Amino acid sequence: MSQQRQGSTPGDAGVVPAFPDLPEATIARLPEYLRALHHLAETGAETVSSEGLAAAAGVNSAKLRKDLSHLGSYGTRGVGYDVTLLIDQVEYILGLDKNRAVCLVGVGNLGHALAGYAGFASRGFRVVALFDADQGKVGDTVNGLVVRHIDELPQVAAEESIAIGVIATPPGSAQAVADVLVAAGVTSILNFAPGVLSVPPNVDVRKVDLAIELQILSFHEHRKASLTALPGGRSAPAGNQEAVGS
Amino acid sequence: MSQQRQGSTPGDAGVVPAFPDLPEATIARLPEYLRALHHLAETGAETVSSEGLAAAAGVNSAKLRKDLSHLGSYGTRGVGYDVTLLIDQVEYILGLDKNRAVCLVGVGNLGHALAGYAGFASRGFRVVALFDADQGKVGDTVNGLVVRHIDELPQVAAEESIAIGVIATPPGSAQAVADVLVAAGVTSILNFAPGVLSVPPNVDVRKVDLAIELQILSFHEHRKASLTALPGGRSAPAGNQEAVGS
DNA sequence: CGCGATTTGTGCACGCCTTCACAAGCGCCT
DNA sequence: AGGCGCTTGTGAAGGCGTGCACAAATCGCG
Structure with missing residues (x-):
């Protein structure tokens, strides 16, 4: 994931946060949902289904519904989510209402x-x-x-x-x-x-x-190359003999 | 995590990869280990313990050992890991030996x-x-x-x-x-x-x-602000009445 | 007013990842 | 040569996240 994370100030134990403690994975996706929502708002959409928003954000619809359910019930069954209401809500959660x-x-x-x-x-x-x-x-x-x-x-x-x-x-x-x-x-x-x-x-x-992002891509290039070399039939790059040898 | 990932070309089923299929989480950390290793090599270190390398890379030592164990046994018990050998090995896995x-x-x-x-x-x-x-x-x-x-x-x-x-x-x-x-x-x-x-x-x-990275930080700012507001005793921001109201 | 179509919200199971704890192995010192 | 301390490698457990599948709820239409 290439990022650090710090503790959560457990100093005043006993005081319950009173703030929706969302899963980190959900938080990381909220900005992407927000971008997709703004795009939808510009095209004049009033409501979105979880399926539609999920496609626009590049995720699974079940995952999106579960993510949004963590912030409360802001959808209407049979209809979908109100775009502007959801934008306000996500921006509030992310603290973007303050400049x-x-x-x-x-x-x-x-x-x-x-x-x-x-x-x-x-x-x-x-x-x-x-x-x-x-x-x-x-x-x-x-x-x-x-x-x-x-x-x-x-x-x-x-x-x-x-x-x-x-x-x-x-x-x-x-x-x-x-x-x-x-x-x-x-x-x-x-x-x-x-x-x-x-x-x-x-x-x-x-x-x-x-640079780390490029290195991760480089790994996948390496993997793909070693995969296609075997079935494809060209000259395989001699496996990993000099590397694996003890 | 804010990134997409694609399928793994399951086309020619039956052909076994013959390539170490590392967990994605491990792959994402290998570049960080590599950077720490290069830094150690510059300071003239011959070997590193998992504890030392983990500290330099900002991760848990147990996690580092498990990660490295996936590429094979390149450490010596009681001593640690050979720095240059491990550099070569990680660079080979990441495909960085080719320019x-x-x-x-x-x-x-x-x-x-x-x-x-x-x-x-x-x-x-x-x-x-x-x-x-x-x-x-x-x-x-x-x-x-x-x-x-x-x-x-x-x-x-x-x-x-x-x-x-x-x-x-x-x-x-x-x-x-x-x-x-x-x-x-x-x-x-x-x-x-x-x-x-x-x-x-x-x-x-x-x-x-x-921008997504900043938005995630903004969320944590929001969270921290709402936490310190309650015990501290200043005026709490009225909870979420206009946001939660149906 | 009731029914069906549609979509949300969620319980549950599965898999990945992390973390702990410890046995196995290696070098050094006596 | 033997024992002791140190470090790796790994089995097992726990937690987190994902995805399925379905009940609950809402709207529109006849």
Whole structure:
């Protein structure tokens, strides 16, 4: 899955959450449902069946029904789900009704692209500040935002009440940046740098490693190649003799 | 998990794979182990214990041992794992011993960054061709590569024997690009465009949606906020009366 | 007003994955 | 050469997620 997850602040034991504790797998699919719902709303659909929404989101209809049932009963039997009602409900659960401020650290190759990524703004996230440790980049304007030095992060984070930080630095700087973010009160981090981040248990970290995705695809290429080589009849690549040999 | 997965070509039933069919969860972790191993090798370590490698990769030691046991016995009891031997073995399994050619379609904001992403080259992937449908971008040079028109994709893919394609186009163009890639013989696709791709069952698709990651973090922010609101004693956000009401 | 068509919500079983706990094996020290 | 400590590899148990299949519920029509 290529992401870290942290504990769930069991500090004040005894106080029951009073918040729908959805399965992680369901949470990970809600954004996909939301995207499909917005697409349906644009085409003027009033209601959707679980079958239709499931197809639009690329999942099984039974899975979708079970996922949605976890947030309550928002469908009508015999009819389907009210599109706009469901959109509101999913956005509420995901906390997207509040416009969330995000800061980005590391205005390199990737950070530059992330700062201008339209998909963030269109889904309720505002990138409100850019930081970098390189004085040569401080002062540059990227997508209408001025790059500030990372030393200003604590002050800016407090002013703008930033709760989510994105790390797009080289691997060597990632842990130090994470420490600064945590010290500044950031409680959610999206990390694009390879490697494992160490953070306090109340901070959530999600990791996206672009190279890992390619490596997983490479494995499947390898598997497919070794499969088609045998029945196909071309020269098989000598199996795995030099690799399996003890 | 936010990714699609396709069937496993059960066409020629009866022919046994003769390839270690690892659990998907294990495969997804192998790249992380590999990165940790390379890091250890750079520091001059000869061997690692499962405990040490697990810590470096951010997982449980029992999980790591079970994962590695699926590829065979490459550890020595009482000592640990030979770092270089394990690197070779994991790279062989992932198919990284062959230098894999990758093409990238969509040289926009994100595509520009991906074309220059150092993490690809450093892990055995060569971006050998860039494509775009916009004539205004065709001819530009990005990271030493000339952007070609997408109509040239089939020819170039055949010449360079490209098996992996990366889609970094706007959502509306993603399906059309996927169709072109599949027709050109590409059998693995890494898709950065939001939405569901429809491809033949022998093609593997992995999806990375940057906004989805933020939305998942937003959910956890929402959850954490609603948890600390109750015991803390500030004004609770009125529960979910307008949301739960039928 | 009742009936049938349709679709949601869910109990249940199955399979995958994780985690624990421990036997088996290896090297080192005496 | 023997024993001791350390580490791997794995059997078993538990938990989580998926998918099936069906009862419950709603709408529309006659």
